[in-house]
Amino acid sequence: MSDVAVIARDRRDRLGEGPLWSARENALYWVDILGRRVNRLSLADRSVTSFEQPAYAAWIIEREAGGLVAGIGLDIVRLDLPANTRETIGSVDKGIAGNRLNDAKADRQGRIWAGTMPAACDKPSGAFYRIDPDGIIVRADAPYTIANGPAIDPEGHFLLHTDTALATIFRFDIHDDGSLGQRRPFITFERGWGNPDGMTFDADGGLWVACWGGGCVTRFTPEGVRDRSIALPASQITSCAFAGPALDRMFVTSAGDGVKEPLGGALFEIDPGQRGRTPEMYRG
Template structure:
């Protein structure tokens, strides 16, 4: 097994997701969706702080002007940490019983792309949304059963988005007005690869995908060809992010819900053998 460290802390995540590197705070943020928590780990001393939320904590993204924006339940909120104060911005999937936000990323223009899923993960009632810096929320695509892992081309030409239930990473061209081109299959997972979950690009355009059910993160090249994997001691791998001043470390989240494993729900640190990119921030 490659260089893999397990972060020492006092709890496992029922559904760890959405790791986010903050150079401003010298910290890694991530969520435990099912336990309604946003977590923060200082890279200076590896201390972990947890912030309880009122509903599913789907994702957290930095704002350029300070603070964060977060997906809580089906609400988009402006979030002040560590005070843990929220200001509502808007909601998605109104009138769709049982749906919640699941995963999101910001693009180079400061917009957020966010998916929704049924909390039961058993029907295609989810959708994909764009949240503009002025707070406008636009329906971009549907349907999805488990909308997951948007990854944004740094130049803003396209984005990748997944339906984990279908085992497929889709590609969309991004138009100048923020609308999307047709949904096109980019990577279709083969048997034994698990199912695609959270994703991120590295500095040279490689796509790293968390492989739910396959105990690994896998790198795909710019053509979508599977290149190599890093094995991890947990089965339900959910997402990954580059971190650190040199962006040369990778942190990987996992889930304990539904499995009995020693390291299920752990936060892992791995040496990916490459560097990442700074995450985009929300301009709202």
């Protein structure tokens, strides 16, 4: 377990998720979903600040026009930090009690792809949505028990999305109008790998997947073949993102909820031996 650093701070995340590199701020954002917090790590001085939210803080993405957009509960909001004020763009899963947002990414067209799931992780009541720059929200696919990922082909031809409960990463073609093609299994996790959670592409087209219950991040080739893994000192690994000016560092989130582990819920920094891609921004 070489070159694994633990980011120093005064708390652990109940359910750390959604790391996002901000080049314009030289900072890493991530969320603690169950802790209802948005966190920020300054790479300049390694300081961490935390902003409490009124509901589950599911994800955070930069806006091209400046500022941030976030998934809070079932609402998509423009989030102003450090003032920590919110302006609602729209909502999803209306009328479905017990659901929440979970994980999202922006694509090169400036759209957001975001999944939902039951907070209890107990039934396939979740769905997968597209949020367009004009604020229109489209239900793109269903059902999901634990919607995770997603990872979007940098060329915009396809996306990958996961149902962690099924231990399967699915592939969808993206049509010119933003609709999705048929859901097809791309990678099915074997026993002992853990279950697929958050993921990201590297500059060579490899897919890095956080392995919930597997205590590692695993790289798959563009063809979906398991390439290598980096072990981490926590079992519930939730997501990963390339960061730093050269995009050659990786930050990895984890969850402490439900486990008695000294580093459960820590934020880790590792050397992945690859470079990543600059994350896309929302154009709304």
